[in-house]
Amino acid sequence: MLKKSLQIAGALVLSLSLVVGCSSNNPNAGGEGGGEGLSGKIKIDGSSTVYPVTSAVAEEFMKKNPGVDVTVSQSGTGGGFEKWAKKETDLSDASRPIKDEEKEAAEKAGLEPIEVEVAKDGITVVVNKENDFVDKLTVDQLKKIWEPNSKVKTWKDVNPEWPDKPIKLYGPGTSSGTFDYFTEEIVGEEGKSRTDYTQSEDDNTLVQGVAGDKNALGYFGYAYYEENKDKLKAVPIDAGKGAVEPTEETIQSGKYAPLSRPIFVYASKQAMEKEHIKKFMEFYLTEGKELVPEVGYIKLKDEKYEEELKELGIK
Structure with a gap:
């Protein structure tokens, strides 16, 4: 089922934003419980490589949290970091570590980047x-x-x-x-x-x-x-x-x-102060990690996900 993420990706025009799934403020609108009271919007852009993972996680997160609207786009790692530094997005997908100049641009915008490894890929x-x-x-x-x-x-x-x-x-x-x-x-x-x-x-x-x-x-x-x-x-x-x-x-x-490499989602200290984003990232690294192999990538070791949660201040 979740492999449809790649097929959806194929229909995208470059930089076209896709809202993955349906969101609603009605707690009875397709939710599966656990999301009562959680609301807000999350915008994510960046790597087309990481896109299938993030879009699959976003889809499942919104089913459990129908008050949260997660939008996932793909304009490339570099394009994602540019939007992030302009505060057009909350999180940035990346298939490589952030470059010094990209980090500086984010910091000038008042962001304190947090690198989160989410899976492994092989080019x-x-x-x-x-x-x-x-x-x-x-x-x-x-x-x-x-x-x-x-x-x-x-x-x-x-x-x-x-x-x-x-x-x-x-x-x-x-x-x-x-x-x-x-x-x-x-x-x-x-x-x-x-x-x-x-x-x-x-x-x-x-x-x-x-x-x-x-x-x-x-x-x-x-x-x-x-x-x-x-x-x-x-x-x-x-x-x-x-x-x-x-x-x-x-x-x-x-x-x-x-050609084996880690892939990332970049958060910021400022974004993690928002409860709906914090809960999304927690979901990504717990329940969401089980979706990684379903869309064709390789899960990290469980202890690595625990380390990433601690890095985000969740555990």
Whole structure:
């Protein structure tokens, strides 16, 4: 049921706000108890990678707290932090840690950021399901493909045994945390990448692109691969210790290197002073954590969620 979050995400236009579920001030309007008296609005924006988790949690939270209206949008990690610093949102989804300049902008706006790790993800490199020659890629090969001014135009340029067919590349836009993380880990410098590829902040657009082109290659969050594995093929990555496929086990252990990573929700001390936001974050890290695998991501260890609750001053 909750995997519909990814399908909903696909219908979004970039930066279009989606109200996940229905809210009401009527305590009898679809609530399941436990939310009596709790009311208010919560605006969340940011990473398209974190979006499926947050939207699923928001949907379930509103069922139990019908007086709270949670709006979840996706404009990329960088775009989310920009809105947060302008106080247009209460919480910010992020698929990478906040940058110094983003933190400074938030602090200038009077916010005291609190980083909350909510799950783990593995950036998944994918090819078309009909691709029958790519069985793995090394980090060096990925760098050769994606580095600025790359000379790679065909699959044969990557491996002389592969077809002399043009590679059609798909990847996140430059405001994406996934883009930042991938370029730092693969290319060696954050934000440095070839530019002649199809970019989108909507991961479903990337999925459709790779699924529709036999010679395509792309990368995005693990959940989008999980949701579309019937039409995509994940490429095992060799970082020097043998090729490793992204799975729940390899991402959780970090064996899927170097593309395993934590994902975050950023709160602030000021937001946490509001009871409805505090209760939402508490729900996210308790009942909400059970939704993480349902939308294709990897749960943290229980003790890590306990640490995050303490960080927020909830326990």
